[in-house]
Amino acid sequence: MGIELTPQMILVMGIVALTMFLFVSELVRVDVTAVVIMVLLGLTELFQPLEENGLRIPWLEYHFPSLAQAAPWLKEMLAPVVPAADLFSGFASNAVISIIGIMIIGAGLDKAGLMSRVAGFILKAGGRTEKRITPLISVTVGIVSGFMQNVGAAALFLPVVSRISARTGLPMSRLLIPMGFCALLGGTVTMVGSSPLILLNDLILTSNQGLAPAQQMQTFGLFSVTPIGLALVATGVVYFMLAGRFVLPVIKTEGAEATNTMAYFKKVYGLEYGINEVIVRADSPAQGLTLDAVETRYRIRVVAALRGSDDLRIGPGGVPRDMVIEAGDVLGVLGRQDALADFATGARVEVRPELQTFNDSLAATKAGVAELVIPPSSKLIGRSARDLWLRKIYGLSLLALHRRGHTMRQGEGVQELPLAAGDTLVVHTPWGALARLQNDRNFVVVTAEFPHEEMRPHKAPHALVFFAVAMGLVLFTDIRLSTALLTGAVGMVLSGVLNIDEAYQAVSWKTVFLLASLIPLGLAVETSGTAAWVAHQTLLLLDGAPVWVLQGVVALLATVFSLVMSNVGATVLLVPLAVNIAIGAGANPAVFALTVAIATDNTFLIPTHQVNALIMGPGGYRVADFVRAGGIMTVLFLVVMMVMLNLVF
Numbered sequence: 001m002g003i004e005l006t007p008q009m010i011l012v013m014g015i016v017a018l019t020m021f022l023f024v025s026e027l028v029r030v031d032v033t034a035v036v037i038m039v040l041l042g043l044t045e046l047f048q049p050l051e052e053n054g055l056r057i058p059w060l061e062y063h064f065p066s067l068a069q070a071a072p073w074l075k076e077m078l079a080p081v082v083p084a085a086d087l088f089s090g091f092a093s094n095a096v097i098s099i100i101g102i103m104i105i106g107a108g109l110d111k112a113g114l115m116s117r118v119a120g121f122i123l124k125a126g127g128r129t130e131k132r133i134t135p136l137i138s139v140t141v142g143i144v145s146g147f148m149q150n151v152g153a154a155a156l157f158l159p160v161v162s163r164i165s166a167r168t169g170l171p172m173s174r175l176l177i178p179m180g181f182c183a184l185l186g187g188t189v190t191m192v193g194s195s196p197l198i199l200l201n202d203l204i205l206t207s208n209q210g211l212a213p214a215q216q217m218q219t220f221g222l223f224s225v226t227p228i229g230l231a232l233v234a235t236g237v238v239y240f241m242l243a244g245r246f247v248l249p250v251i252k253t254e255g256a257e258a259t260n261t262m263a264y265f266k267k268v269y270g271l272e273y274g275i276n277e278v279i280v281r282a283d284s285p286a287q288g289l290t291l292d293a294v295e296t297r298y299r300i301r302v303v304a305a306l307r308g309s310d311d312l313r314i315g316p317g318g319v320p321r322d323m324v325i326e327a328g329d330v331l332g333v334l335g336r337q338d339a340l341a342d343f344a345t346g347a348r349v350e351v352r353p354e355l356q357t358f359n360d361s362l363a364a365t366k367a368g369v370a371e372l373v374i375p376p377s378s379k380l381i382g383r384s385a386r387d388l389w390l391r392k393i394y395g396l397s398l399l400a401l402h403r404r405g406h407t408m409r410q411g412e413g414v415q416e417l418p419l420a421a422g423d424t425l426v427v428h429t430p431w432g433a434l435a436r437l438q439n440d441r442n443f444v445v446v447t448a449e450f451p452h453e454e455m456r457p458h459k460a461p462h463a464l465v466f467f468a469v470a471m472g473l474v475l476f477t478d479i480r481l482s483t484a485l486l487t488g489a490v491g492m493v494l495s496g497v498l499n500i501d502e503a504y505q506a507v508s509w510k511t512v513f514l515l516a517s518l519i520p521l522g523l524a525v526e527t528s529g530t531a532a533w534v535a536h537q538t539l540l541l542l543d544g545a546p547v548w549v550l551q552g553v554v555a556l557l558a559t560v561f562s563l564v565m566s567n568v569g570a571t572v573l574l575v576p577l578a579v580n581i582a583i584g585a586g587a588n589p590a591v592f593a594l595t596v597a598i599a600t601d602n603t604f605l606i607p608t609h610q611v612n613a614l615i616m617g618p619g620g621y622r623v624a625d626f627v628r629a630g631g632i633m634t635v636l637f638l639v640v641m642m643v644m645l646n647l648v649f
Helices: 007-025 030-052 058-063 066-077 094-111 114-126 130-145 150-168 176-186 195-208 226-247 254-259 262-269 291-298 337-346 390-394 431-437 457-476 481-494 500-506 509-527 530-541 547-564 567-585 589-599 610-619 623-648
Strands: 274-280 301-307 311-314 330-335 349-351 367-373 397-403 406-409 424-430
Touching (some): 007 030, 007 509, 007 530, 007 547, 094 150, 094 457, 094 481, 094 500, 094 509, 114 130, 114 150, 130 150, 130 176, 150 176, 150 610, 176 226, 195 567, 274 337, 291 301, 291 337, 301 397, 337 349, 390 397, 481 500, 509 547, 509 610, 547 589, 567 589, 589 623, 610 623
Antiparallel strands (some): 274 330, 274 349, 301 330, 367 424, 397 424
C-alpha cells in the first residue's frame, strides 16, 4: 500500500530546503537560521482559525471562485506543521539537557586540573606537531566515545584540545574537526556509544512481535559492532593523517590571539626570547653555582625549576636568585637563542627540543610575558629589582625595563637599575601572580588580556567522584542520560569544583539554541509523513535490485535523514522499513536494522549533529568547512561500513 504525497509534506520539504539553503549559503549564522526556522514552523499556527472555519473568506471566493475548489488542499497545507505544545520542546529535550550537563562536567574536570593532565600526557606522548598530536587525540576520543555517548566524549575532550592548542600554537580549527569526527566514529565501537545503537535492540524486539518464528531476529551484544567501529575509527584517523592538511581550515580564534603576545614584545621592545627546557648534567660546571651567577654570565632568566621528582618551583618563592644549581635539575630558561647556545656549551647542559616537564606550568594559558608600569605613588621607587627580590616576592622575572624611550634588556644591568616613576617593566610571570598584582598599588598592570584562570587542583577528588557517579548512572542504570549527566553537573557545583556562574559560562548557548531549534523541524519531517514518503518512493524505485544495493540505499537514506532530523528519529523511522525490505529480498533483517543504526552516525556534512554543533563555535568553523572535510568522510564511512558489515555478518 503506497503513501500519498500531501500538501503538508510539500510545505515541510520546502522548509527543509530553505533550511539547507541558509545553512550552506550562511546568509545568517547557523544558530540564527535554526531559530528562524523554529519561528517559521510556529507561525503556521496563524492559519489554525482559518482552517477551523473551513477557509471561508467571502471576498476572496467572490473574486477568485477557484479558491473554493482549492479549499480542502489549502486546509491541509495550512494546518499547523508542529503542535504548539511541541514547538519549544527541544529546549527540554534529553539531547540538549545532556549536552548542558556534560559541558558543565567537562568544565569541572578542567577547573580541577584533570583535563590539563590529560593534555600534558598527550603532549608528552605525541610531542608538539600536528602529525603526531592529531592521531593521538583522535584515537583516544574514539575509544572513549565507545563507552559513553559520543557527544559526551567530544565535550570532555574539548578543554583538552583547547589546552593543547594553547601550548603548541596549533589552531583549534586543525584539531577539533578530527576530534569531533572521531567521537562520532567511536560511537560505533560498542552498542552503548550512540543513541541509535542503544535503541536498536528495543526496536528489534518490537519488530519481532510482527514476524513469523522463522524470521525472528537476535539482539546484538555489547561488542557485536566492535570490529566495524574500530575499522571506522581507523579510517578517520588515517583520513586526517593523509588529507588533514588539505581539508582542515586554519582559523585564528580570539583565545589564540590573546595568548600569542611575543610578536608584540618583539616589535615594541626588541625582545626575541623563547622558552626552553634544560637538564643540568652530572658533569656540568654550573653545579654549586647560584642562579644569579649563571644568569649574569649567560644573559638568561630561569623562570621555573624541577628539583628531584616532584619539587616543582615557579612563581613567587619558586626560583630565588640564591638557589644553588644541582645535577639533575630541570630548568625552564627564557632567553635569546644565542644566549641559550652559550649556556648549553659553557655549562654543559642538555637542551630538550620541546617542553616536557613544564609543558603545563609554562603553557600560554598559565604564564607569559606582561607589562607593568611603576606609578608615582609606588613604594618601590628608588629600589632595584635585585633589592626587591622581584622574582622571589612577586613572581616577576624581569626581562627588560623601558624608560623615556630607551629599553634596557637582560644582561645590560637592568637588575641593578633603581626603579623610577613611569618605568615600564617587561616581565615573565605566571598569570595567577599577575592577577594578584592588579590590586597592588605599587604596580599598574598594563597587560589586561591574559587568562584570569583560577584553578582548583584541591578539588580534583570531588570532580572525579561526581564524574564517576554520572558515568556509573549512564552505564549501569536505565535512568535518562540527561538526568545522569545533570546529577554529575549539580555535584560539581555543590562540591565547589565550579561556582554557579562558572557553570553557566561553561555552556555553549550557541550550541544549545542550534540543536533545540532544529528539533521541531525533525519532528515536522517525521510526524507529517514526509520521511516515510521519501523512504517509500526511494524503495519503490529499487524493486528487484540486488541485496547489497538495497542495503546501500538503506544506509544512504539513514545518512540523509539523520542530517535533517534526529538520528534517533531516523532510526525509529527506518528500522521497520529496513527489516521489511530485508525480508522481502531474502536478506538478514538484523543486519539491515544494524545498517540503519550505524549509518545514522554518518553526520559529517553539516553541523546538525550535537557533536558538530558543539565544536563549531570553539573552532570558528563555517558550514563550508564541514562540507569540505565531511564530504570525503561521508563516502569513506559508507564504503567501510558496508564492507565490514558484510565481512562480519
